[in-house]
Amino acid sequence: MQEEQATLQAKGVTKRYGDFTAVDDLSFEVRPGRVFGFLGPNGAGKTTTIRMIVGITFPDEGQIKLFGQPVTTETQGRIGYLPEERGLYKKMKVVDQLKYFAALKGVSGREAERRIDFWLERMQLADWKKKKTTDLSKGMQQKIQFIATVLHDPDLLILDEPFSGLDPVNVEFLIDVISEFRTGEKTIIFSTHLMETAERLCSDILLINKSRKVLFGSLREIKESYGQNLIAFRGEGAGAILEDRAMIDRVVTHADEQELHLAEGVDAQDVLRRMVAAGVSISKFEKTEPSLNDIFIDRVKGGDNSDE
Amino acid sequence: MNRFLAVVVHEYKKVVLKWSFLVGTLLLPVLAGVFAFVPAIIFSLKGEPTRIALVDRSGTVAPRLKDNLSADKMAERARKAAADAAVDITPSQDEQLKRTSAQLVESFIFTDVDPAGRSLEEIRSDLTSRITAEEFDAYLIIPPDVNDTAAVYEFRSRKGADFITNDSLRDALNSAVRSQRLAEANISEERLAAIGKPVVMDAKGLDDRGGEKDTTGLMIASFVIGLMIYITLAIYGQAIMGAVVEEKETRISEILFSSARPFTLLFGKLVGVGLAGLTQLAIWIVSAAALLAFLALQTDLSQLVGAVPEISLLMIFYFLIYFLIGYFIYASIFALIGSVVTSLQEGGQFAFPPVMLLLVAFYFSLAVIRDPNSTLSFWVSIAPFFAPITMPIRIMAETPPFWQIALSIGINVLAIAGLVWLASRVYRVGMLMYGKRATIPEIWKWIRYA
Incomplete structure (x- = not known):
């Protein structure tokens, strides 16, 4: 795994909130050009870990390096982050919101407009450019949020539960777009509790439970070792x-x-x-071979037993 | 820096391009106009005349009463009242007086009713039934002896709540009875007027160069400016809170925090909305100046304009400085509240403390108008939270020494630095805490550990 520089490198990362340890001594690497599945039950510490990667919070112990550098506003600019809890300004036009999000990532003017038009077209939302959020369906809003995530052409895409709230047709559509995005040296981290989707999309996975790492490696190796x-x-x-x-x-x-x-x-x-x-x-x-779901259930339950 | 500018531009546009901004900017001057002119217009509207049955048991008061309600007499009395108050009346104002008096006169129609030996009871029940039949609107019974100070002048009216009519009638009746009493005591009206005339006190303030200035105009202008600062601070503070709560409620903050530091976002928001506030104030100041210039050209109203105290450019500069100071102080408090609560309604409930502080500051400003150089005025114009309203008023009433202004600005800028720091600590944690409102100990924890 060391032949090229990892996109993301986490070493001994720990985050505490008072007496509660949200992430405990977590180490892993994400290689460039891979789709990395970040799995775990609700409350396992996924969102806390992601927040540390995108620079919203910082680890109490340990270190996270992105593209070989510590987390700064500069690394933030190379990441596209679609949070699990996401939203849009209610009374603002689609195009104005997208312009603002792009400007915050350093893309503005003509270039921003060109990219917004491209993505609205790609997402089949060109007719909704001048509409306000309140006029859009939930699925459309999700797509707009995705556009906001990729407008600045990030090197690393982090999608936290990207499919929640989408109908099956749009899930397929988004998977297509993500697969397209993958071509080139882009890296994708995506967090989900839907094992079937993870199994379909991910080349590497990290499974955490109760703040700790449970499984980490390529999907292939994991399945074989689980044999x-x-x-x-x-x-x-x-x-x-x-x-x-x-x-x-x-x-x-x-x-x-x-x-x-x-x-x-x-x-x-x-x-x-x-x-x-x-x-x-x-x-x-x-x-x-065992499905990821089997492994997940087995390891998460196993983890429970060893704790008690 | 780019991100900061992006936030500033975004927040500025969000406020300025809203309908409410346009409406608010235009509405305030219109409302001010309405408050100034509408009461005058309404009172000048002619009502239906009041038909009064007059029972004069003294036989002397009725002619005097009718005379007192004649147009000439009423205008004369108004002129006299104005002279007593040492106000000069322009010819056009005199014309106006005559018109209103004439209107008032037309609103009374008297019918003499002869008691004709009937008892008071009989007269009363007769008149009451005629009023019920709408032959009259009211009756007035004048007692036989004008010198009996305990005697009751009985006035009953269907339109009991018409206070303008009632007041004019009472005045006219009072003066009629007094004239009759004087006549009976052999004292001339002129003699009494000379004895009773109030002294003429010419009250004008002196500015620091010894020049005279009109204190009435100053007081009104101070009050208006104090009120204006109070309103804009409350409005823009709440605007900030609304913007913060929206980003928290819609979960946009998570995307924003992954793009820029929370401090950049909060400070950009404060600056953007603050610039929108300055824009609105600038529009108001320019339009007020234009309005005054226009009024000054109308000879009719030059008197009114003359009462507006002289406001120098330096004063306007100070007002803007203090608007910004007040804005940053209150906006950071509102932002702090916005990042703690979970919805705008909840925010409304918790906006109580800063609004209360603003109100106290406004009340202190009244004390400053009364005595700009008192110890109290000194302290409240330097204290944070109060200075943004009290100091501009103090500057206008009686510009304090420069060191006091400098001290006040210095202390308040320090307070802003502290409050913005505090707000940004709470903001960065609070914005990501969904679902429940934080308790005070929790907020304290965020401030210490965040």
Whole structure:
């Protein structure tokens, strides 16, 4: 991971509010050009960490470096931040708000107008340029907020729960735009509690729970290292074999199939052989890897147990 | 610096390009005009005449009463009253007096009713029934003996609340009865007038160069300026609070804080809205000057304009300085409140302390108008919170030595630095605390640790 300079480097970052430790000794790196998923249940410390990255608050201990520098107003200018709690001026025209947000990031005049027109067009909102926020739907407001985040062409995009409040069509649309943004040397950090989306978009993930790091690495490596034997199974007459605890640790029943968690050291081939021998009628038998959701639930619950 | 300018421009435009700004800028002069002229217009409107049945049991008062309510007599008395007050009357004002008197005269129609030996009770019930039948509007019974000081002059009217009519009638009746008493005591009217004439006291202030100045005009002008500063400070303070609360309520502050330091944002906001306030004041000052210049050309009103105290450019400069001082003091308090509360309504409730302070400052300014050189005037024109209203008035009434102005400005600038610092500490934490209002101990914690 060290071959090139990390976009973001956090070392031993700790933030306390009175007696409450919101972020505890957190270290991680975000490599350039990657989509970095920042995951964790509500209240885990995601937003606090992001606020330290964008320079709203500062760590009590430890250090955050962006593009090799400490956090300053200069690094703020290279970040586009879409907060989870976000809003617009109610009675101001769309174009005026966007101009203000751009000016705060150092883009003004003709250049700002050119970019605003481009993005409004891209987001299919060109007709709403002169309208006030109160005339826009919630989804449109979300898109305007996204435009405000990218107007200054940031090198690092931080999106905190970007899809909350969007309908499925707009979620797909925004994913397209984000993927487009990714081409080039742009880095994206995005925080979510929706594991399916994270799994789809992220190349690296950091999972935190109760202020502490739980998992960190590339999604690929994590899944492989997590490598529990998991089989998606659909069939008739396997009752006895599924009850055999020496072979199958537990069975999770879904609507139309079952998820078989194999016991330690059991080979999936052996299970299949036994089923065939026992005359089970098999319509599906597929080795799968754990979903991010499984890992998330497992690790977060595991974390709970080890704490208590 | 760029970001700071962006914030200033944004906040300035947000205030100035609003309808309320335009309306407010135009409305204040219009309102002032309305307050000055409308009462005069309303009172000059002619009402329906009051028909009065007159029962004169003395047989001497009625002719005098009617005479007193004639146009010539009324105008003469008004002139005399003006002369007593040592006010010069211009020919056009005299004309005006005659007109109003004539109007007043037309508003009375008297009908003599002969008692004809009937008892008082009978007369009363007769007249009451005729008033109910709308033959008359009122009746007046004059007792037989004018020298009986305990006697009651009975006036009953359907239009009991018409105080203008009632007052004119009472005055005329008083004077009629007095004349009759004097006649019976063999004292001439002129002799009594000479005895009773009040002294002429010519009250004018002296300025520091020994020149005379008119204190009445000065007092009114001081009051107007004090009120104007009070109103603008309250309005712009609340404007700041509204802007802060909006950014907190809509969660825009999180985006803003990721783009610029909270201090830059807060200070930019204060400066931007402050410039909008200066713009409005400049419009008012220029239009007031234009209005006065216009009035001075109208010979009719030159008298009025002459009463306006001389205001030098230096004074205007001081007013603007003190407007800015007051603005920064109160705006930072309002900004602090705005970043603590969760909604504008809640902010309204907590705006009470600064508004109270402003009100106290305004009341102190009345004391300063009365005696600009007292110890109290000295202290309140130097103290933070009060100086922005009291010092401009003191400067106008009796410009204090320069060291006092300098001291006052110095102390208040220090107070501003402290308040802005305090407000920005609270602002940077408070703006990101959604959901509940902070308690005083919490705010104290933010100030210390933020």
